[in-house]
Amino acid sequence: xxxxxxxxxMQSAESLKRRIEMEERNDFRSESPSxxxxxxxxxxxxxxxxxxxxxxxxxxxxxxxxxxxxFQALQKIDLEPGEKPIYLTGERRYKGFLIVAFxxxxxxxxxxxxxxxxxxxxxxxxxxxxESPLIFIELIEHDVDLVAxxxxxxxxxxxxxxxxxxxxxxxxxxxxxxxxxxxxxxKVKRLENTKLTDPEYYRKSESLNAIGFYLxxxxxx
Numbered sequence: 001x002x003x004x005x006x007x008x009x010m011q012s013a014e015s016l017k018r019r020i021e022m023e024e025r026n027d028f029r030s031e032s033p034s035x036x037x038x039x040x041x042x043x044x045x046x047x048x049x050x051x052x053x054x055x056x057x058x059x060x061x062x063x064x065x066x067x068x069x070x071f072q073a074l075q076k077i078d079l080e081p082g083e084k085p086i087y088l089t090g091e092r093r094y095k096g097f098l099i100v101a102f103x104x105x106x107x108x109x110x111x112x113x114x115x116x117x118x119x120x121x122x123x124x125x126x127x128x129x130x131e132s133p134l135i136f137i138e139l140i141e142h143d144v145d146l147v148a149x150x151x152x153x154x155x156x157x158x159x160x161x162x163x164x165x166x167x168x169x170x171x172x173x174x175x176x177x178x179x180x181x182x183x184x185x186x187k188v189k190r191l192e193n194t195k196l197t198d199p200e201y202y203r204k205s206e207s208l209n210a211i212g213f214y215l216x217x218x219x220x221x
Contacts, residue, residue, distance in 0.1 A: 040087045042139055044070045047090025051115065052077055053137060055084040059115060059127035064090070077122075087137045091115070097165050100128045100173065101136035101148070101188040108173030109163040112139065129170050136188035145191035147202065148176055149221045152183040154212035157191065157202040175209040187221055195220040 044050060044064070050073040052060040060077040067073060074085060091112065098110040108129065115124065128134065143161040156177055163174055177185045191199060196219045204210050215221065 039085050040137065041070075042087070042089035043092075044090030045092070047092050049091045051087075051089050051091050052085050053087040053089075053127055054079065055086055056080055056082075057125065057127055057130045058083070059124050061091075061115075061117075061120075061122055061124070063120070086134070089139045092139065092141060096139055096141035097160070098128070099136065099138050099140055099146070099160060100134060100171075101146075101176075101185065102129070102132035102173060103135055103184045103186070104132035105148075105150070105175055105177035105179055105185045106132065106173035107136075107146075107148075107163060107176045107188070108171040109160060109165045110169055110171060111165045111167050114167045114169050124169075126170050129172050131172060135185060138190075145199075147189050147191055147194050147196070147199075147221055148185055148212070149187040149189075149215065150177050150179075150183045150212060151186050152180060153215045154180070154183070155202045155215050155219075155221065156204050156208070156210050156212040157196075157199055158204050158208060162204075162208060178209050178211045180211050189221055 048064050050062045050064055050067065050070050052062065052073055054060070062073040062076045064070070066076065070088065070090070073088060079085070094112045094116040096112050098112055098115070099107065100110065101107045110128070115127070117124070128137070140160065143159055145157060145159050148156045148158070154177070158176060196202065197216065202213050
């Protein structure tokens with residue numbers, strides 16, 4: 001399916017923009033039951049390129065000077081059949097790190113410099129690891145606190161400084177949440193986007209690879 005057909009199915013770039021703006025922007029969301037998709041959007045200030053990460057592990061690069069609105073980047077790329085954009089962000093001069101979290105409990109911290117190319121390439125393959133489903137992706141310029149939730153309602157709070165940055169885009173990441181009885185990691189959020197009465201109760205300040213603590217009834221992630 002061509003990109004124009006895909007956009008038509010999504011109604012229009014403008015309607016997509018409005019829908020994105022109404023979504024909670026700090027969650028990674030996959031396909032909705034209706035078959036449409038929502039795209040996580042990050043800041044594009046101090047950037048000359050817009051990066052569009054997709055469900056097929058590609059990243060498309062669009063020159064910002066070609067756009068009047070960053071959402072127009074979606075109209076400038078030629079998606080593969082069945083491919084969907086999942087994260088749109090400015091490259092912020094290729095400073096900082098791309099955080100990628102996977103269902104198997106692993107989280108990677110990729111130096112954004114690894115996405116920088118000498119020539120103005122429009123597409124890079126293998127933008128992130130494909131061995132386990134992606135549940136979170138976000139560009140950070142400084143280390144932040146993240147909260148991970150597993151399918152058995154266990155929670156781990158940690159800081160991204162506990163994960164070493166790597167230059168490999170295909171990194172499998174490090175084990176942050178240890179599976180138990182077939183559990184999987186189902187959600188990752190910035191701490192400020194959660195509702196935890198006592199966040200430090202869940203913190204792992206030493207080694208990771210933890211099962212975590214049960215989510216308290218009064219808390220919400």
